[in-house]
Each structure stands twice: as C-alpha cells, then as structure tokens.
Amino acid sequence: MENKNDIIISPKTKVMQLIETWPQLEDVLIDYVPAFSKLKNPVLRKTVAKIATLQQAATIGNVKVEDLINRLRKEVGQDLLKETEHGGYNTARLWWVNEQKIYKEMDARKMLAAGEHPVTQVMADLKQLPAGMVYKLYAPFLPAPLIDKATSLSFEHWVNEISEAEFEVYFYKS
Structure with missing residues (x-):
C-alpha cells in the first residue's frame, strides 16, 4: 500500500486504491454514489473497484466529478479541486443505433x-x-x-x- 501522503485524490484515482488507502472513505463514496453499494459484493469489489476511476464513479452516480473529489478530499484534509472538464458518456441516441x-x-x-x-x-x-x-x-x-x-x-x-x-x-x- 502506498503512503497516504503520496496520494492526491484525483479523477484518475482508482476506487480500490482510494478505499485501500482510506478505508473510511468507502462509506463516504457509497453515501455520495449509492450505486457503489455494490462494492460490498466481493466479486465486484475485486473487479470493478480495481479498474474504475473516481471520474467513472462520478459518471455512474450522475454527479459532478469535482463535487465527488472535493467531498473525498475534504474527509482526508486535502486541498479542494477546482472545476474540471467532465468527459461523460454518449447518452443521446446516435444515428447508428438500430x-x-x-x-x-x-x-x-x-x-x-x-x-x-x-x-x-x-x-x-x-x-x-x-x-x-x-x-x-x-x-x-x-x-x-x-x-x-x-x-x-x-x-x-x-x-x-x-x-x-x-x-x-x-x-x-x-
């Protein structure tokens, strides 16, 4: 496990890295993004949490990534994140969907x-x-x-x- 002082919570932080470094943030993450209550499932925890980033978690939870990051950073005493660009996913039906x-x-x-x-x-x-x-x-x-x-x-x-x-x-x- 990495030293807590070496990790800055960012949109690219993996969910597993976050909850292994700060176990208390698992409940904060679940409260903020209820869909992540599925992390209690050991299979999803081993698979999804290892590859999912906080940016992806924000998208899944339909919350702004900077709001999620700032909520987590506040809990561990890190500086708050400024407004960031959100990539998002295509939710408007595309011409090829047939x-x-x-x-x-x-x-x-x-x-x-x-x-x-x-x-x-x-x-x-x-x-x-x-x-x-x-x-x-x-x-x-x-x-x-x-x-x-x-x-x-x-x-x-x-x-x-x-x-x-x-x-x-x-x-x-x-």
Whole structure:
C-alpha cells in the first residue's frame, strides 16, 4: 500500500486504491454514489473497484466529478479541486443505433450474478464485431471502465439508462 501522503485524490484515482488507502472513505463514496453499494459484493469489489476511476464513479452516480473529489478530499484534509472538464458518456441516441444492426447481444447481469466478470467476454465479442454492426450489452450499472476500454479501441458507444439498476450499452464498429 502506498503512503497516504503520496496520494492526491484525483479523477484518475482508482476506487480500490482510494478505499485501500482510506478505508473510511468507502462509506463516504457509497453515501455520495449509492450505486457503489455494490462494492460490498466481493466479486465486484475485486473487479470493478480495481479498474474504475473516481471520474467513472462520478459518471455512474450522475454527479459532478469535482463535487465527488472535493467531498473525498475534504474527509482526508486535502486541498479542494477546482472545476474540471467532465468527459461523460454518449447518452443521446446516435444515428447508428438500430435494432436491425445488432450483430450480438450479451446480458452481463447473468454473468455478474453467477460471480463472473464479463469484461473479457465483451472485449472478445467486440473484436469479432463486423464493421457497420452493433453490439448490445445489458448491465445492472453503468460499466464505465468497459466503455472506456472499448472507446480506446475506436468503438463508438451509446448508453441507454433504463433505470438506476438497468443499462443498455450499444457499441458500434465503423
């Protein structure tokens, strides 16, 4: 574990690093972003918390990243963050979202309920996705790290929030 004095809480801080360094911040994070109560699930804690950043946590919780960072920094006595740019995710329906273009679908909810993590399967599926086609993912939370990974590989995405615990994420390969 790193020295607390060496870590400055930022949008790029991993959730796991945060709660390992300051265990008391887990409850603060959950209070501020209730969706992160799922961190109590050991499978999600081992997987999602290791790769999710605080910026992604803010997006999942639909809160401003600087507000979340400042709340956490205040708890541990760090200087407050100034206004930052928020990347966000595509939530406005895009031209390529078309049910007829769906090449493959996957329900991550079933895998997560079985204690499995779907990232490897989704990434393998995306690599097989033909150009001009769509991959549809069902998830019980906004899979921000997965979206970031797919975006880094030049996939476009659209997030359709059905409810607080139900998301459809569409990926498109141009």
